[in-house]
Structure formats: C-alpha cells, structure tokens
Amino acid sequence: MPLVKQGKIVADGYIQVADDAEIPVEGAALIPAARFLADPEALLKRSGPTGVIWPNNRDPEELVPYLDKLAVVALVFPSFRDGRAYSQARLLRERYKYKGELRATGQVLRDQFVIMLRAGFDSFEVKKDADAEAFAATVKRYTVFYQPTGDGRITALHQRMQLRHAENAR
Amino acid sequence: MYAYDEIDRTLINERVSEFRDQVKRRLAGELTEDEFKMLRLMNGVYLQLHAYMFRVAIPYGTLSSPQLRKMAHVARRYDRGYGHFTTRQNIQFNWIKLADLPDALEDLASVGIHAMQTSGNCTRNVTTDQWAGVAPGEVEDPRIWAELLRQYSTMHPEFSFLPRKFKIAITASAYDRAAIKVHDIGLRIHKNEAGETGFEVLVGGGLGRTPFIGRVIKPFVHGRDILSYVESILRVYNQYGRRDNIYKARIKILVHELGIEKFAAEVEDEWLATRDSALTLDSEVVEDIRSRFSYPHYQKLSDTPDELTAASADPHFARWLKNSVAPHQRTGYAIVTLSLKPVGGPPGDATADQMDAVADLADKYSFGEIRVGHEQNLALPSVARRDLPALWRQLDKLGLATPNVNLVTDIIACPGLDYCSLANTRSIPIAQELTRRFANNDLAELIGRLHINISGCINACGHHHVGHIGILGVEKNGEEFFQITIGGRADEHAVVGTLIGPAVPFAEVADVIEDIVEAYLALRARPDELFVQTVERLGVEPFKERVYATR
Numbered sequence: 001m002p003l004v005k006q007g008k009i010v011a012d013g014y015i016q017v018a019d020d021a022e023i024p025v026e027g028a029a030l031i032p033a034a035r036f037l038a039d040p041e042a043l044l045k046r047s048g049p050t051g052v053i054w055p056n057n058r059d060p061e062e063l064v065p066y067l068d069k070l071a072v073v074a075l076v077f078p079s080f081r082d083g084r085a086y087s088q089a090r091l092l093r094e095r096y097k098y099k100g101e102l103r104a105t106g107q108v109l110r111d112q113f114v115i116m117l118r119a120g121f122d123s124f125e126v127k128k129d130a131d132a133e134a135f136a137a138t139v140k141r142y143t144v145f146y147q148p149t150g151d152g153r154i155t156a157l158h159q160r161m162q163l164r165h166a167e168n169a170r
Numbered sequence: 171m172y173a174y175d176e177i178d179r180t181l182i183n184e185r186v187s188e189f190r191d192q193v194k195r196r197l198a199g200e201l202t203e204d205e206f207k208m209l210r211l212m213n214g215v216y217l218q219l220h221a222y223m224f225r226v227a228i229p230y231g232t233l234s235s236p237q238l239r240k241m242a243h244v245a246r247r248y249d250r251g252y253g254h255f256t257t258r259q260n261i262q263f264n265w266i267k268l269a270d271l272p273d274a275l276e277d278l279a280s281v282g283i284h285a286m287q288t289s290g291n292c293t294r295n296v297t298t299d300q301w302a303g304v305a306p307g308e309v310e311d312p313r314i315w316a317e318l319l320r321q322y323s324t325m326h327p328e329f330s331f332l333p334r335k336f337k338i339a340i341t342a343s344a345y346d347r348a349a350i351k352v353h354d355i356g357l358r359i360h361k362n363e364a365g366e367t368g369f370e371v372l373v374g375g376g377l378g379r380t381p382f383i384g385r386v387i388k389p390f391v392h393g394r395d396i397l398s399y400v401e402s403i404l405r406v407y408n409q410y411g412r413r414d415n416i417y418k419a420r421i422k423i424l425v426h427e428l429g430i431e432k433f434a435a436e437v438e439d440e441w442l443a444t445r446d447s448a449l450t451l452d453s454e455v456v457e458d459i460r461s462r463f464s465y466p467h468y469q470k471l472s473d474t475p476d477e478l479t480a481a482s483a484d485p486h487f488a489r490w491l492k493n494s495v496a497p498h499q500r501t502g503y504a505i506v507t508l509s510l511k512p513v514g515g516p517p518g519d520a521t522a523d524q525m526d527a528v529a530d531l532a533d534k535y536s537f538g539e540i541r542v543g544h545e546q547n548l549a550l551p552s553v554a555r556r557d558l559p560a561l562w563r564q565l566d567k568l569g570l571a572t573p574n575v576n577l578v579t580d581i582i583a584c585p586g587l588d589y590c591s592l593a594n595t596r597s598i599p600i601a602q603e604l605t606r607r608f609a610n611n612d613l614a615e616l617i618g619r620l621h622i623n624i625s626g627c628i629n630a631c632g633h634h635h636v637g638h639i640g641i642l643g644v645e646k647n648g649e650e651f652f653q654i655t656i657g658g659r660a661d662e663h664a665v666v667g668t669l670i671g672p673a674v675p676f677a678e679v680a681d682v683i684e685d686i687v688e689a690y691l692a693l694r695a696r697p698d699e700l701f702v703q704t705v706e707r708l709g710v711e712p713f714k715e716r717v718y719a720t721r
Contacts, residue, residue: 080205080208080331081208081291081331082331082413083291083328083329083330083331083332083408084408084409084413086327086328086329086330086331086408087328087405087408087409090327090328095443109205111188111192111209114325114327115325115326115327115328115330116327118327119327119328128200130200141184141187141188142181142184142188142325143180143184144177144178144180144181144184145325146181146321146322146324146325146326147322147326147327148447148448148449149327149328155448156177156178156181156321157321157455157458157459158455159177160175160177160458161454161455161458164458
C-alpha cells in the first residue's frame with residue numbers, strides 16, 4: 001500500500017507491529033494503542049521513532065500526555081464510510097495541539113484526500129496505486145472552503161469579508 | 171433570493187468536475203459499485219427499481235424563475251419530461267442515465283443549483299418555512315440562518331461520513347411549516363430579553379421505523395454561537411452514534427439511549443471547548459449573508475382592490491381564494507400556494523411545461539420567485555392581490571389551481587413501489603384513488619383541514635407517522651397491506667399518530683379512509699373542530715369501532 005507524505009509517494013520507514021508480535025527495540029515502529037498504553041514511558045524511550053495506531057472508538061484524549069514524544073499517530077478508517085477518525089484528527093490537531101505526523105490508514109481513497117488534509121492528516125496509506133499517484137492533482141481540485149479548521153485555509157465567509165474590506169478601502 | 175457569488179459558484183463547479191471524474195472512474199471500472207455508491211449518493215444519485223434517480227437541492231425552498239426553468243430543462247433533456255417535489259425541499263428526476271448526470275449537474279450549476287449532500291450520511295439540505303421572508307409575524311427571515319448552515323455543512327471535513335443522514339430544519343414562525351420537531355436538529359428562531367436573535371434547539375426528532383419527536387436540548391443559543399453549537403452536537407454524534415446497525419444509527423437513537431440530559435451534558439462539555447473559536451459568527455459576517463438576500467420592491471397597494479372584489483362573484487375563484495391564498499407581510503400582497511395534487515395525479519409531480527409556465531407566472535406576478543414546501547406544493551410568495559384573478563385563470567388552465575391546499579386530497583406520498591427499490595407497497599395509486607373519492611370540493615371543504623400522509627415502507631419518506639391520517643404500506647405473504655394511524659401531526663404540536671388496528675388490504679384502503687372521515691363528521695363537536703382535535707378529544711376507539719365493526 002503506497003504511503004503519501006508531503007504530497008509525494010515515499011517509502012514507509014515504519015514497521016507496523018501486530019498485536020501479538022514482539023516490539024522491535026530499535027527502528028521506527030507503529031505500535032497498537034493497547035500495547036502502547038500498557039507501558040508508554042518505556043516505549044517512548046526506545047531508540048528510533050515511535051508511533052501509535054489508534055482505533056477510531058477510543059478517545060484520543062488518552063494520548064495527551066505523550067503527544068509531544070510520539071512521532072506518528074495513525075488513525076484508522078475501517079471503511080471509508082466510517083468517519084470517526086475525522087473527529088479524532090481535528091481534536092488531536094486543534095484541541096491537543098499535536099504536531100507530529102498524523103497518518104490516515106485503512107480504506108483511504110482519493111475522494112477523501114481533501115477533507116482528510118483539512119481535518120489535519122498529513123500522511124496517507126492509500127489503498128490504490130492510481131489514487132496515490134493522483135494525489136497532487138486531486139488535492140488541487142477544490143479552492144473554496146466553507147468551514148474553519150486547523151489547516152488554516154481561509155473560509156469563504158472570511159474571504160468575502162476581505163474582498164469587502166478591500167473594496168471599501170479603494 | 172440569495173445571490174451566489176463567485177466563491178459559491180466556484181465551489182459548485184469544482185464539485186461537478188470532481189463528480190465527472192468519479193463517474194468516469196466508475197464507468198471505467200476503477201471504482202467498485204460499493205465505493206462509488208457513497209460518492210454518487212452525496213451528489214444526489216440513487217439507484218432505484220428501474221433507473222438512477224437524481225435528487226436536486228432547493229435550499230430553504232426558494233427558487234428563482236431561471237432556476238425553475240433549468241429544472242424543466244433537466245426534466246425534458248435528461249428525463250421523461252417531469253419532476254417530483256419531495257417532502258424536504260428537493261426535486262427528484264426518476265429516469266436519468268448515469269452517463270448524463272455530470273452534464274445535468276453542469277447545466278444546473280449554471281444557475282447556482284446543485285445536488286450536493288441530497289443523500290449520503292452527511293448533513294442534508296437545510297430546510298425551512300416555504301413562507302420565509304413573507305409570512306406575517308415571523309421573528310425574522312430564517313433563510314439567512316439556513317444559508318449560513320448550508321455553507322457550514324457543505325463538504326464538512328469532519329462530518330461527511332456520519333453514522334447516518336442528518337437533517338436540519340429551521341422555523342421563525344409560531345405555526346411551524348418546516349416540521350422542525352421531526353428533524354435531527356430543529357431550530358426555532360426567537361429573541362432573548364435583550365432582543366438578540368437566537369435559537370431554541372431541538373435534537374433527536376425523526377421518523378423512519380422508530381419515530382421520535384425532537385427534544386429541547388437548549389432553550390436559547392445565541393445566533394453568534396449557532397455554528398459552534400451545531401458542531402458540538404455533530405461531534406458527539408459522529409463519535410458515539412451507533413454504526414453497528416443502520417436502523418439504530420440516527421441521532422434520535424443515541425439521544426434516546428443516553429437520555430436527553432446525558433446527551434445534553436456531553437454536548438455542553440464539547441461546546442465549552444469549542445464555542446470561542448473561528449466558528450463564532452460576528453455580526454458583520456451575518457450581515458454580509460443577509461445583504462445578499464434581495465427582497466422585492468413592494469408597491470403601496472390595497473388589500474381589497476376592485477379586481478378582487480369583482481372576481482369574487484365567481485364561486486370557483488372565491489373557493490380558490492379562500493383555500494390557496496394566504497396573508498402576506500405587506501399590505502396589498504398575498505402568498506399563493508400552487509397545488510401539485512390534482513384529482514387523480516401523483517402528489518408532488520410537475521411536468522416540464524408546468525415548471526416553465528410557473529417560472530413565467532413568477533416573473534409576471536411574483537418578482538421572479540417560487541417556493542417549495544414540505545407538503546409537496548409550490549408557492550408564489552409575493553403576488554399583488556389585484557393580480558389574483560388573472561393569476562388564478564392561468565393557474566387553472568395549467569392544472570395548478572386545485573382548491574385543496576391543506577384539505578383531505580392535499581396528500582403527502584412517497585414514490586413507493588412505482589419507483590423505489592426500498593418500498594414494500596405502492597403509495598401513489600392509494601393517493602390517486604383518495605383524490606377521486608374526495609374530489610367533491612364541497613365535501614373537502616366541509617371536512618376541513620386534514621392531512622393524509624402515505625409511505626410505501628417503514629422508512630417513512632411519506633411522513634405517515636405525523637399525518638392526521640397516516641397510511642403505511644407493509645408486505646404480508648407477498649401482498650400489499652396498509653396500517654392506518656390517526657392523530658399524528660407535524661407542526662409545533664407534533665405527535666406520532668396511533669395505530670387503529672390490523673392492516674387492511676390495498677383494495678380496502680380508500681373505503682377505510684372514507685369510514686374514518688365519516689366517523690369524524692358525525693363525532694366532531696363543532697364544524698370547526700379539526701379532525702386531529704376530535705381524535706385528541708375522543709381517542710382512537712370510536713374510529714376503530716367504525717372501521718372494524720363490519721370488517
């Protein structure tokens with residue numbers, strides 16, 4: 001499954017640790033939530049970046065004490081119809097000020113790229129190669145956004161106010 | 171009218187171009203039907219029994235004449251020459267081809283019309299009173315807020331894949347024409363003691379197989395906070411709404427399972443963390459939206475012009491005037507409802523020729539504006555009273571002056587088994603038969619206000635639960651049967667109707683309804699005691715006896 005990061009297909013440096021597999025002592029690893037929370041202090045002292053795979057039915061507030069040390073939070077879309085991880089993403093970015101990599105995993109299609117970016121995701125495990133290759137073109141598809149979110153894109157309401165003020169100043 | 175600016179138009183065009191790509195990928199096999207389904211639904215495209223069905227939004231029920239003409243064009247060019255107005259201020263075309271849809275959307279986009287989020291598990295078309303902006307006594311024009319919510323909910327990056335669909339309705343009048351109590355969120359505009367605009371917020375109303383009347387979650391949310399409050403409700407729902415069972419996924423089930431107090435507390439916690447954010451609407455932003463609604467330049471006219479007095483001698487005109495014409499905010503003007511319920515016709519259908527003709531009449535008599543209400547009728551919102559006789563003559567020729575608004579033959583019905591892949595039974599033929607049984611205008615007038623709502627399955631698109639008489643189609647051993655409820659209502663006193671007894675077969679439905687109506691006429695305390703009031707006073711028992719005594 002191709003990984004898209006900063007708009008490009010890149011090699012995934014992380015090993016995704018299965019529920020029953022041994023956690024490697026070094027190297028980049030993504031660890032399931034339950035195992036991470038069992039001993040977060042020790043895991044964050046591993047040599048090599050550590051990330052967590054966070055299920056979409058668990059409150060991301062539990063991660064708050066560790067957010068500045070986590071390299072990746074991987075949120076899960078078991079089906080693209082299940083939108084819980086969008087709320088988790090916005091909470092992590094906007095309320096808990098998480099600055100690390102926020103990865104979308106599961107059934108990720110090109111048709112979600114724009115809203116995923118807007119919700120705060122910055123890396124994507126894309127299901128289909130063709131979608132990963134279309135990333136750069138797809139995310140340029142929209143130039144108008146109605147809602148304020150943490151991605152900082154200007155909203156239509158404020159764009160209008162700016163236009164209006166510019167007209168008044170003329 | 172709200173005038174779309176370049177920003178709104180750009181978004182609609184971008185959406186059309188995205189959908190064109192999605193259709194292309196589907197036709198090329200790059201998208202599976204399962205993947206495509208959700209994407210097409212969010213652009214208003216269903217796969218029905220015989221063909222794709224295309225649902226187009228009419229935001230807050232307001233159309234300009236060029237917009238209505240474009241609907242006629244779509245009906246003619248891509249469909250079979252007619253469209254169907256729904257109970258949620260949408261129009262549906264029943265016979266469209268998948269490959270034509272991007273072109274149809276592009277044609278509609280040229281007049282600022284779209285089909286975004288008319289289906290799918292997202293916020294649907296935000297609806298309101300079809301008399302908004304012209305109804306006497308309304309607190310203020312609810313469409314300003316409907317438009318703010320429309321923009322807020324369009325392509326929302328967090329709430330496009332909710333557990334289930336999500337419907338918001340707004341009213342600003344004492345008499346609720348928007349059925350806010352049977353919506354996921356119902357908003358009633360009112361003012362606080364300081365004279366500031368805000369909302370009584372209701373949550374968890376809905377019909378379907380488990381009907382609930384919405385509960386008040388907060389008596390007053392200030393206008394500036396309405397988006398953050400709605401966002402808080404949606405966030406709680408998105409995270410905790412059930413996704414294991416499609417029939418338990420609506421917010422009403424979450425509210426019911428948690429209880430309104432617990433649900434309200436969750437929302438309040440969320441809101442305290444959200445309210446002071448970029449979602450706060452400062453008055454400048456609200457005024458900017460308000461400024462893009464244009465209002466007619468009304469003249470100073472008489473409420474009793476000579477033309478009207480003269481024409482009233484004609485009993486046909488006088489009957490229509492009494493039935494279909496309502497008072498307006500401005501002296502000398504009236505709101506005219508155009509019945510889409512002719513005797514023997516499918517409720518809510520209009521032909522392309524009728525749509526074009528109504529657009530012309532709107533230009534001539536109603537400042538180019540048309541409204542669409544949840545009862546599946548149209549309205550011309552601002553007609554000079556002196557023009558009423560001339561307008562009536564033309565509507566009558568078009569078959570749009572049936573004087574049955576709010577009467578027994580003004581039936582709400584879903585498309586049923588004639589079109590719908592979910593239906594258990596037909597709805598339209600039941601409605602057609604009832605309009606024939608009660609075709610006598612004197613009888614209909616004698617009966618008075620009576621809403622019959624018909625659904626061809628438990629999903630309740632025909633709002634049978636809240637009909638004064640509700641008719642629900644169910645399948646029994648491969649045959650169509652119908653459950654009858656009475657006493658429901660969808661207004662500010664909304665209540666779910668009560669089942670009167672065992673389901674009856676297709677052929678007996680009209681007889682049963684006639685029995686119920688006859689029982690009412692015999693039982694009512696006064697001529698002006700409405701059917702629902704008689705049911706409220708006496709309960710279902712006497713009606714049940716009448717219906718089942720001889721069956």
